[in-house]
Amino acid sequence: MIHGGNPALELDGVCAAYGPYRALFGVSFSVQEGAALALLGPNGAGKSTVARVVSGLVPASSGRIRVGGSDVTGKPAWAIARTGLSHVPEGRGVFDSLSVEENLVLSLRRRAGRRNLAASLERAYARFPLLAERRHHRVGTLSGGQQRLVSLAKVLVVPPRVLVADELSLGLAPSVVDDVYAAFADVRRSGTALVVVEQQVDRALGLASTAVVLEHGSVAYVGPPSGARGVVAQVLSRRSRPGSADRR
Amino acid sequence: MEQLLGFAVPGVPYGCAYAVFAVGLVLTYQTTGVFNFGYGAQAYASAFVFAWLVDDHAWPTWAAFVCAVVVLGPGLGLVFDRFLFRRIPSTNTTAKIVTGLSLLVGIPALLPVVFGNGNLVGAPSIVFNPGTVYFHLGAGVPVNGTYLSAALFTVAMLVVLVLLLRTTHLGLEMRAAAESSRLLELEGVNARRVTATAWAVSGLMAGIAGVLLAPTEVTIQPQDYVTLMVAAIAAAACAALRSMPVAALFGVLIGVVSLTAQGYLPTSSFWYSAVLPAFPFIVLVGALLFVPGLRRLGQATDPLSSVDPPLPLPAARARGREIDRIVRTGFWALLFAFVASMLTWMPPAWETVLNQGMAYSVVFLSVTFLTGTAGQLSLAQATLAGIAAFTAGQLASHLGLDFLAGAVLGALAASLVAGLLAFASLRLRGLGLALMTLAAALLFDVAVFPAQAVSGGTGGLALESRWLPLDLLSSNGHAYFLLAFVVLVVCAGAVTLVQRGTVGRFLAAMRGSELGAAGVGVNLAWQRVLAFALSGALAGVGGTLLAIQQTVIAPGEFNYQLSLAFVVIVVTTGVGTVEGAIQAGIGLVVLEQLLQYAPQRMQGLAFVVFAIGALTYAAHPEGIVELEKRRWTGRAERALKRLRRAPAPAVTGRP
Numbered sequence: 001m002i003h004g005g006n007p008a009l010e011l012d013g014v015c016a017a018y019g020p021y022r023a024l025f026g027v028s029f030s031v032q033e034g035a036a037l038a039l040l041g042p043n044g045a046g047k048s049t050v051a052r053v054v055s056g057l058v059p060a061s062s063g064r065i066r067v068g069g070s071d072v073t074g075k076p077a078w079a080i081a082r083t084g085l086s087h088v089p090e091g092r093g094v095f096d097s098l099s100v101e102e103n104l105v106l107s108l109r110r111r112a113g114r115r116n117l118a119a120s121l122e123r124a125y126a127r128f129p130l131l132a133e134r135r136h137h138r139v140g141t142l143s144g145g146q147q148r149l150v151s152l153a154k155v156l157v158v159p160p161r162v163l164v165a166d167e168l169s170l171g172l173a174p175s176v177v178d179d180v181y182a183a184f185a186d187v188r189r190s191g192t193a194l195v196v197v198e199q200q201v202d203r204a205l206g207l208a209s210t211a212v213v214l215e216h217g218s219v220a221y222v223g224p225p226s227g228a229r230g231v232v233a234q235v236l237s238r239r240s241r242p243g244s245a246d247r248r
Numbered sequence: 249m250e251q252l253l254g255f256a257v258p259g260v261p262y263g264c265a266y267a268v269f270a271v272g273l274v275l276t277y278q279t280t281g282v283f284n285f286g287y288g289a290q291a292y293a294s295a296f297v298f299a300w301l302v303d304d305h306a307w308p309t310w311a312a313f314v315c316a317v318v319v320l321g322p323g324l325g326l327v328f329d330r331f332l333f334r335r336i337p338s339t340n341t342t343a344k345i346v347t348g349l350s351l352l353v354g355i356p357a358l359l360p361v362v363f364g365n366g367n368l369v370g371a372p373s374i375v376f377n378p379g380t381v382y383f384h385l386g387a388g389v390p391v392n393g394t395y396l397s398a399a400l401f402t403v404a405m406l407v408v409l410v411l412l413l414r415t416t417h418l419g420l421e422m423r424a425a426a427e428s429s430r431l432l433e434l435e436g437v438n439a440r441r442v443t444a445t446a447w448a449v450s451g452l453m454a455g456i457a458g459v460l461l462a463p464t465e466v467t468i469q470p471q472d473y474v475t476l477m478v479a480a481i482a483a484a485a486c487a488a489l490r491s492m493p494v495a496a497l498f499g500v501l502i503g504v505v506s507l508t509a510q511g512y513l514p515t516s517s518f519w520y521s522a523v524l525p526a527f528p529f530i531v532l533v534g535a536l537l538f539v540p541g542l543r544r545l546g547q548a549t550d551p552l553s554s555v556d557p558p559l560p561l562p563a564a565r566a567r568g569r570e571i572d573r574i575v576r577t578g579f580w581a582l583l584f585a586f587v588a589s590m591l592t593w594m595p596p597a598w599e600t601v602l603n604q605g606m607a608y609s610v611v612f613l614s615v616t617f618l619t620g621t622a623g624q625l626s627l628a629q630a631t632l633a634g635i636a637a638f639t640a641g642q643l644a645s646h647l648g649l650d651f652l653a654g655a656v657l658g659a660l661a662a663s664l665v666a667g668l669l670a671f672a673s674l675r676l677r678g679l680g681l682a683l684m685t686l687a688a689a690l691l692f693d694v695a696v697f698p699a700q701a702v703s704g705g706t707g708g709l710a711l712e713s714r715w716l717p718l719d720l721l722s723s724n725g726h727a728y729f730l731l732a733f734v735v736l737v738v739c740a741g742a743v744t745l746v747q748r749g750t751v752g753r754f755l756a757a758m759r760g761s762e763l764g765a766a767g768v769g770v771n772l773a774w775q776r777v778l779a780f781a782l783s784g785a786l787a788g789v790g791g792t793l794l795a796i797q798q799t800v801i802a803p804g805e806f807n808y809q810l811s812l813a814f815v816v817i818v819v820t821t822g823v824g825t826v827e828g829a830i831q832a833g834i835g836l837v838v839l840e841q842l843l844q845y846a847p848q849r850m851q852g853l854a855f856v857v858f859a860i861g862a863l864t865y866a867a868h869p870e871g872i873v874e875l876e877k878r879r880w881t882g883r884a885e886r887a888l889k890r891l892r893r894a895p896a897p898a899v900t901g902r903p
Contacts, residue, residue, distance in 0.1 A: 019557025057430055057555050081436035089434070092551040097427050098420070106424055107435050109417065 008193035014063035036194035038208035055087035084161030096140035255511030263503020264398035269480030279422035279446035286351025288477035291458030317455035325451020482532035488541030609833030611790030622779035623759025628689035633791025634806025659788030666784025689808035697803035708802030820861035822871025
């Protein structure tokens with residue numbers, strides 16, 4: 001697959017707000033096909049908002065977002081998803097009231113096509129035998145880690161063009177986190193551009209080819225992962241100083 | 249056996265009607281996440297238009313069917329989706345319930361305004377001829393066309409809907425959209441279109457149900473559809489709003505059991521006159537208490553709800569100090585002007601109207617307190633007001649107790665009933681709680697208030713002037729105004745104090761997050777009972793005040809429809825503040841009085857106006873008055889700034 005070819009995802013001076021509360025101030029970065037970007041920063045820096053703006057859940061108030069070179073700014077979330085961008089939101093990203101199989105069908109039928117549905121379901125179950133066992137259980141009865149596996153199965157079977165994973169490893173057992181990162185490596189090999197929002201800085205930096213550090217909704221650092229560690233430490237220490245939170 | 253069948257078979261069409269509506273409720277809930285209180289109103293609209301076209305305008309049956317069912321049914325559903333439910337944030341359960349209620353209140357009131365006041369005779373049947381007896385069951389139980397079409401249609405609808413929901417991909421997408429439309433969008437599905445389709449399907453079903461079931465009623469009246477709705481709600485609750493076949497089964501059972509019982513019970517007995525009409529409500533209460541699936545009902549399921557922006561602060565708290573001073577001065581001036589005008593030049597007709605508005609304001613304060621402060625929804629506030637009024641009335645007539653002293657005892661009684669109601673429904677939240685209070689209100693409406701011992705029949709209990717000091721009953725002089733004014737001020741002050749005190753903080757914490765409040769040591773059960781009890785007392789005080797103003801305590805003044813209207817009215821004007829309740833009370837009576845001057849058919853429009861207010865409510869859950877206040881505060885603040893800047897021309901740089 002192509003590494004370092006065309007940008008799969010580009011953000012250009014993106015601002016966003018929740019009602020009157022502004023959350024992002026001119027965020028810019030880009031990810032190449034088959035590359036991985038780690039999005040780091042303290043709580044409340046705007047990491048999840050970046051993920052939401054990219055997938056269209058929160059509208060950008062200014063700036064441009066391009067997926068695979070075409071402008072998706074202002075498009076509804078479903079139209080952006082159809083351009084091949086997949087956003088796994090923070091926390092629960094699956095439908096509680098539906099069964100495991102229904103969750104997979106909902107996602108795979110559109111992306112793999114109706115004809116390949118059965119084959120791709122089989123692939124998902126082969127990759128995660130646990131899900132095959134539970135295929136008719138309601139997802140709400142699964143544990144948090146198992147629910148995360150359902151989310152992963154959806155993107156692994158048909159790798160998207162861009163995968164935005166928001167804290168996918170949060171609260172998982174270390175062995176499951178290993179699974180998650182193995183899955184990331186897999187989809188990346190198939191040409192997916194990865195944006196990984198992460199609290200576990202070392203884990204993310206080990207995977208990524210680029211790092212972006214956010215602070216108070218702005219980009220504090222863009223560059224190779226090696227330089228990010230220092231910035232993250234700096235940002236965190238600045239944050240812990242009293243009275244620094246409302247400097248902006 | 250023969251006799252049993254003879255009583256049970258006529259129950260089938262009723263049971264089928266309940267079943268069809270119950271299935272519709274479950275369908276709408278499963279595919280849109282909304283408990284559609286307006287479903288019966290939708291069916292009524294289709295039936296009304298169908299009968300109107302066929303009877304009054306001699307349309308051919310098929311053309312009327314196309315117009316009233318195929319076009320109007322889904323059309324209404326789409327309108328509800330587009331203008332109401334789509335705008336409500338997915339986590340705002342209260343907004344969904346109130347919007348549904350406003351449809352229930354608004355549509356039957358609106359139809360006569362649009363189509364005239366004619367009392368429509370039952371619509372023609374379109375499948376089997378209703379009068380014809382097709383065969384006999386057993387030896388002598390005739391089965392006519394009405395029974396046949398009802399049974400056939402119920403089964404057909406059930407099969408089609410279960411297949412749609414469980415086996416098709418569209419059904420899967422609809423169920424997913426009901427849980428979280430945003431999560432569905434992330435899968436590349438146009439969730440809005442899916443939800444709109446769900447509303448159209450549900451509207452079509454409501455239309456068909458309305459038209460097909462209309463022949464079972466002699467005349468088409470909104471009241472019939474409300475009764476039908478309650479039985480259907482009970483059946484749907486028995487199925488935990490999840491399974492359509494179970495809902496249908498319970499619907500048929502309720503119909504058959506009540507008609508069978510009606511056949512066997514002697515007509516003069518207490519069971520016949522009080523318990524039988526209340527049977528659906530008893531089933532509903534039972535379901536709410538014992539069906540475990542209902543306890544989590546109406547809780548937010550959307551994991552992406554944090555994408556919605558937070559609610560804005562109330563205008564009173566967001567405004568600057570100068571604006572605050574101006575507003576406060578204005579408020580005192582207005583208050584003084586109001587009292588002065590009422591005592592001097594106000595025409596008696598308008599004084600009566602405003603007096604009534606103040607009594608309503610006290611009742612509305614109970615809604616403000618319960619919903620705005622404690623975050624609980626009660627659909628029984630008018631009932632609580634009635635309990636207090638009847639208690640005071642009976643104490644006065646039997647024991648010769650002063651009515652004002654009786655009012656205090658009555659308010660205590662209302663408070664006790666409210667507390668018991670809260671205690672009984674401690675495990676219920678949101679929608680479950682709303683349904684429980686609705687069932688209680690209906691129970692009182694049907695079984696308690698009309699009883700001879702309570703109200704002396706439907707005419708009501710007339711107040712006698714010897715029960716009251718100071719000539720309060722007569723409209724001469726200003727005694728009543730002074731009483732109502734003092735009571736309103738005391739009640740508003742009490743609510744404000746409670747809101748600011750410890751209890752208010754606890755309740756606000758509970759409103760914000762039950763889990764969080766419990767985590768910091770708030771006893772949720774006790775706070776809920778307390779909030780209901782206080783609100784019941786307020787409603788009771790307002791009810792007795794209203795009774796004095798009306799000079800007669802009539803059951804019709806305290807029925808469940810008023811309870812629904814109260815909640816809709818208060819919540820759409822602004823439930824967060826004490827002023828909101830007073831604005832709502834005065835607004836309601838002034839609007840009703842102004843409509844007196846309008847043509848005859850516009851009379852019922854006051855509720856419609858507030859139901860239309862719900863249109864804005866969907867987008868602005870803080871209330872329309874609150875929204876306008878915030879806008880005007882913003883404008884005033886900008887104007888002040890400009891005034892300040894004007895004398896200093898040196899400032900040229902634009903920010």
